[in-house]
Amino acid sequence: MDSAEKLRSVFKKRFPKLLARIENANYSEERFIEQRALASRSKDWPALLERWLDSLVLEPNTAYALTGFGDGSHIAALLDVLPKDSYVFCGEECVESFVSTAQERIVSSLLEDPRLFVGVGDLDADFFESLSRIPILELTNAQAIIFPPSIISRPNSIRPF
Amino acid sequence: MSSKVILDGETVTFEGPSPSTCGEVWTLLEDHLGQAGILIDRFLVDGVAWSPDSENNQVVYSIIEVFTVTFEQNVAHIVEALLKEGEELQEQWKLGASKSLSKPWSQFQPEAVRILNETQPLVQSIGLLAEYSKQNQKQWSNEISRLGEKINVVLSSLMDAIEAGDCVTFSDFAGSKLCATLAEVYKLLSIAVLPSLGELRADG
Numbered sequence: 001m002d003s004a005e006k007l008r009s010v011f012k013k014r015f016p017k018l019l020a021r022i023e024n025a026n027y028s029e030e031r032f033i034e035q036r037a038l039a040s041r042s043k044d045w046p047a048l049l050e051r052w053l054d055s056l057v058l059e060p061n062t063a064y065a066l067t068g069f070g071d072g073s074h075i076a077a078l079l080d081v082l083p084k085d086s087y088v089f090c091g092e093e094c095v096e097s098f099v100s101t102a103q104e105r106i107v108s109s110l111l112e113d114p115r116l117f118v119g120v121g122d123l124d125a126d127f128f129e130s131l132s133r134i135p136i137l138e139l140t141n142a143q144a145i146i147f148p149p150s151i152i153s154r155p156n157s158i159r160p161f
Numbered sequence: 162m163s164s165k166v167i168l169d170g171e172t173v174t175f176e177g178p179s180p181s182t183c184g185e186v187w188t189l190l191e192d193h194l195g196q197a198g199i200l201i202d203r204f205l206v207d208g209v210a211w212s213p214d215s216e217n218n219q220v221v222y223s224i225i226e227v228f229t230v231t232f233e234q235n236v237a238h239i240v241e242a243l244l245k246e247g248e249e250l251q252e253q254w255k256l257g258a259s260k261s262l263s264k265p266w267s268q269f270q271p272e273a274v275r276i277l278n279e280t281q282p283l284v285q286s287i288g289l290l291a292e293y294s295k296q297n298q299k300q301w302s303n304e305i306s307r308l309g310e311k312i313n314v315v316l317s318s319l320m321d322a323i324e325a326g327d328c329v330t331f332s333d334f335a336g337s338k339l340c341a342t343l344a345e346v347y348k349l350l351s352i353a354v355l356p357s358l359g360e361l362r363a364d365g
Contacts, residue, residue, distance in 0.1 A: 038329070042332075042333050044333065047336065048262065051262060051332055052259065052262040055263040145263065146263065146265065147262065148265065148328045
């Protein structure tokens with residue numbers, strides 16, 4: 001199974017309402033390079049991710065909303081330290097960018113993490129559909145967090161969704 | 162009204178008539194002491210701290226008490242003050258390196274500018290110390306000059322990042338290069354600069 005098929009398979013299982021969006025999006029090497037270039041702008045990306053995590057207070061039983069999928073590395077870093085009973089909803093408006101990065105970096109395993117939910121494309125009902133599967137009754141808090149480097153080229157995308 | 166000027170515990174006898182205003186006393190003493198490399202540390206007019214400005218130079222007095230420091234003692238005071246604030250300044254940059262990654266840049270930028278401004282006294286003091294150490298052939302002269310140049314280069318990169326709204330570069334420089342340079346600066350101040358001034362102070 002190649003990475004595109006794997007991505008479709010994960011979406012079919014976890015985010016079926018968004019499957020058509022990723023199937024209709026074209027892979028763009030330019031988009032992938034754009035996302036990868038973000039990480040290469042830092043002299044030490046892992047250290048930068050650590051500093052970002054240092055600034056966050058991550059609590060149990062909390063849902064976090066995060067803008068921008070970027071290259072996925074900050075989400076992986078976040079999930080590494082996120083309490084097991086907390087969740088992340090990541091929104092990415094640019095489907096092409098999401099698909100290109102997801103295919104190249106084979107982030108399917110990241111998308112299989114049961115604590116991660118995604119919304120891709122236009123901010124409509126389907127974008128937020130996966131939120132309905134977060135066990136809300138177990139939660140005590142909800143917070144928005146941002147990772148500005150993942151949206152540095154799209155400053156207007158910092159807005160509540 | 163009889164007036165008196167006491168300098169480091171001893172009454173001053175002026176040649177000719179005593180100066181009648183605080184401003185005149187300050188100017189006379191500053192000129193005289195300056196020739197011996199001595200600075201006015203505290204200047205009390207009738208028990209209240211006073212310093213000259215354009216509006217109060219004509220104030221008259223009963224007793225002026227003046228306490229002095231040598232230039233070296235003054236430098237030592239500056240270094241002590243820098244060291245006292247060192248930990249806080251380093252912590253601010255470390256926090257800034259993190260916060261710049263978790264806030265929209267427009268919200269974080271004023272904080273970045275504030276930390277940068279609060280670093281200026283250190284930068285200016287390093288320049289003063291470099292000049293002083295060169296003139297007095299201190300062993301740490303080359304090192305303080307090198308660190309002065311280094312910190313200026315890093316701060317310049319940080320200013321560029323602030324202007325460009327570039328949180329990645331800002332966080333990189335603030336969290337790594339600047340923190341490392343500040344650690345070097347404070348280490349030099351505490352293990353080399355201050356002890357060398359301390360010897361001077363002990364010698365009087």
